[in-house]
Amino acid sequence: MDNKENKKSIQEKLNTIKYNCGNKTHLVVDNKKCKKCKQKTCSFICPANVYVIDDETKETIVQYENCLECGACRISCPQEAIEWCYPESGQGVIFKNS
Amino acid sequence: MSNDFNTDVIVVGAGPAGISAAIEIAKNGRKVVLLERAQYPGSKNVYGGAVYHKALEFVFKDQVQELPYERIINEHTYSFLNEDSSFEMTYKNANSKNAYAIKRFNLEHWMIEQAKKQGVYYSPNTLVKKLIENNGSVIGVETEFEQYFAPVVILADGVNSLLAKKLGLRENFKSKNFILSAKEVIKLNKKIIEQRFNLKEDLTNGVNKQYFGSDFGKLKGIKNLFMMSYLYTFKDTISIGVGVNLEDLAKTKLNINEVLDAVKQHPDIAPLIEDGQLIEYSAHLIPEGGFNNLPKLYANGVMLVGDAAGFVNSVHFEGTNFALVSGKLAGETALIALDDNDFRESKLSVYKEKLEESFILKDLYAYRNVIELLHSRANSLSVYYPNKIKEFFEIVTGVSCTPKAKEFRGFLIQFIKDRKISELFKDIYAFSKCALDVLLGK
Ligand SMILES: Cc1cc2nc3c(=O)[nH]c(=O)nc-3n(C[C@H](O)[C@H](O)[C@H](O)COP(=O)(O)OP(=O)(O)OC[C@H]3O[C@@H](n4cnc5c(N)ncnc54)[C@H](O)[C@@H]3O)c2cc1C
Numbered sequence: 109m110d111n112k113e114n115k116k117s118i119q120e121k122l123n124t125i126k127y128n129c130g131n132k133t134h135l136v137v138d139n140k141k142c143k144k145c146k147q148k149t150c151s152f153i154c155p156a157n158v159y160v161i162d163d164e165t166k167e168t169i170v171q172y173e174n175c176l177e178c179g180a181c182r183i184s185c186p187q188e189a190i191e192w193c194y195p196e197s198g199q200g201v202i203f204k205n206s
Numbered sequence: 207m208s209n210d211f212n213t214d215v216i217v218v219g220a221g222p223a224g225i226s227a228a229i230e231i232a233k234n235g236r237k238v239v240l241l242e243r244a245q246y247p248g249s250k251n252v253y254g255g256a257v258y259h260k261a262l263e264f265v266f267k268d269q270v271q272e273l274p275y276e277r278i279i280n281e282h283t284y285s286f287l288n289e290d291s292s293f294e295m296t297y298k299n300a301n302s303k304n305a306y307a308i309k310r311f312n313l314e315h316w317m318i319e320q321a322k323k324q325g326v327y328y329s330p331n332t333l334v335k336k337l338i339e340n341n342g343s344v345i346g347v348e349t350e351f352e353q354y355f356a357p358v359v360i361l362a363d364g365v366n367s368l369l370a371k372k373l374g375l376r377e378n379f380k381s382k383n384f385i386l387s388a389k390e391v392i393k394l395n396k397k398i399i400e401q402r403f404n405l406k407e408d409l410t411n412g413v414n415k416q417y418f419g420s421d422f423g424k425l426k427g428i429k430n431l432f433m434m435s436y437l438y439t440f441k442d443t444i445s446i447g448v449g450v451n452l453e454d455l456a457k458t459k460l461n462i463n464e465v466l467d468a469v470k471q472h473p474d475i476a477p478l479i480e481d482g483q484l485i486e487y488s489a490h491l492i493p494e495g496g497f498n499n500l501p502k503l504y505a506n507g508v509m510l511v512g513d514a515a516g517f518v519n520s521v522h523f524e525g526t527n528f529a530l531v532s533g534k535l536a537g538e539t540a541l542i543a544l545d546d547n548d549f550r551e552s553k554l555s556v557y558k559e560k561l562e563e564s565f566i567l568k569d570l571y572a573y574r575n576v577i578e579l580l581h582s583r584a585n586s587l588s589v590y591y592p593n594k595i596k597e598f599f600e601i602v603t604g605v606s607c608t609p610k611a612k613e614f615r616g617f618l619i620q621f622i623k624d625r626k627i628s629e630l631f632k633d634i635y636a637f638s639k640c641a642l643d644v645l646l647g648k
């Protein structure tokens with residue numbers, strides 16, 4: 109699959125969504141587990157491309173601001189490395205037409 | 207109400223399940239607090255596009271007449287998609303008023319207005335962080351700012367139900383029991399929608415399309431993908447989306463957005479959304495575990511309703527009806543428990559009895575093997591039969607100047623030779639077992 113094209117497509121689509129973004133992440137990964145993880149499921153399963161694996165450090169970078177709060181990453185991470193909760197009250201994604 | 211409690215019942219989550227539960231309690235004169243993490247009702251929630259008349263009427267009675275819906279969905283099509291062709295069946299009933307297309311933002315706003323009229327105390331911007339327990343009983347909830355106490359707490363916090371998980375009512379979430387769906391809402395001129403879908407201008411009729419098949423575009427050649435796509439017409443928007451089993455996504459390393467892009471480019475679908483403007487992208491999970499993977503539905507002082515309980519028939523894209531009805535049944539149970547001042551698990555088992563009497567557990571039971579069977583035959587459904595249907599219709603409709611009888615014979619021989627014959631028997635077994643289960647029910 110053409111990863112770049114999909115990432116661009118996601119980015120354009122995310123621009124249509126409203127967020128009330130807080131300044132604290134609601135998604136925390138355990139990078140100790142991530143460094144050992146072969147599957148890197150989070151990096152392709154997320155519909156908002158929130159997880160990016162840093163080429164150099166191999167750490168998982170979490171762009172929590174884009175999260176759609178679906179829960180797919182939480183359930184599919186093979187190492188259960190994601191501490192997943194909802195954004196604080198009133199924060200996060202705002203779907204108006206869905 | 208005992209002095210230690212702030213209210214009779216606390217409901218967590220203002221989707222259809224929670225709102226329905228809260229209404230049932232308030233309208234019978236008990237105090238209920240409905241807590242929702244979102245700022246605006248419905249703004250965290252995503253679905254395909256239709257709510258069902260019967261379930262709404264069950265909760266809202268005559269008020270349903272005032273539902274601010276966009277269209278009445280009275281035409282349903284089922285299509286099998288191929289690379290460049292499709293086979294479609296349509297059922298249309300001009301007089302049907304079974305389903306309404308309405309956006310969740312508007313649906314939940316309307317439902318909350320009804321709830322407030324009945325005396326529900328609605329608190330938005332309120333994230334419940336954990337449940338408070340005492341002596342093995344749930345006795346309240348903790349939000350960011352305060353604690354609320356009540357002898358019964360109803361969890362209507364949706365598919366991810368973190369609270370049910372923390373309480374140990376739901377076991378580990380397995381990816382094979384969830385569908386991830388991505389969806390787009392596309393704006394088009396109302397007239398254009400009516401032309402493209404052959405709808406009468408002076409009526410508010412609308413269409414729901416369901417698509418099977420995955421062997422096209424970028425997805426061509428990918429085997430064993432269990433996926434379903436859908437389209438709903440609204441007044442001046444179209445909702446188009448696709449759902450794929452989460453485990454299949456992980457195995458194939460596909461991203462749901464690229465699956466959606468492939469669906470949108472299919473020659474059968476592209477013209478329907480052509481020149482439309484994307485106004486919102488969204489994604490959400492659907493519980494797919496069904497009857498065989500239900501969580502514990504109640505415990506001391508607590509009940510699970512709607513998606514939190516896994517009540518969805520994902521074959522038919524039905525969920526709001528299960529949510530509305532299970533919410534009401536939990537509400538009725540809470541009222542009985544309040545009257546008898548007994549909130550133990552043994553008392554709340556009334557909820558289970560009510561679920562068993564209703565269509566909820568009957569339907570979930572009848573469909574208990576269907577998803578798994580369909581999933582096990584994903585390749586037949588998504589790739590093999592759509593291709594065979596194409597070959598068949600190429601013969602029926604193609605004017606190839608060879609005798610048709612010869613072509614049909616060739617088709618049949620190929621049908622048997624193409625795959626191991628055992629595959630055919632597996633399909634026959636799976637599909638007839640599905641049909642039998644559903645027919646026999648409970
Ligand atoms: C893509 C898709 C298409 C679908 N299509 C259809 C369809 O066409 N027709 C149909 O009938 N069904 C459909 N469904 C299913 C349907 O949407 C759900 O079954 C239904 O919304 C479930 O209602 P609910 O009230 O249980 O949960 P939800 O609607 O998910 O509501 C849960 C609420 O709880 C809130 N919440 C969660 N946690 C907390 C917390 N800790 N504190 C406070 N609030 C919290 C959430 O913000 C949310 O408002 C579809 C689902 C999806 C994902």
Ligand code: SF4
Binds near residue numbers: 141146151
């Ligand atoms: S899949 Fe889980 S463990 Fe692997 S990199 Fe992603 S978050 Fe880390």
Ligand code: SF4
Binds near residue numbers: 159
């Ligand atoms: S919850 Fe969904 S959108 Fe948010 S990071 Fe996880 S997979 Fe991505």
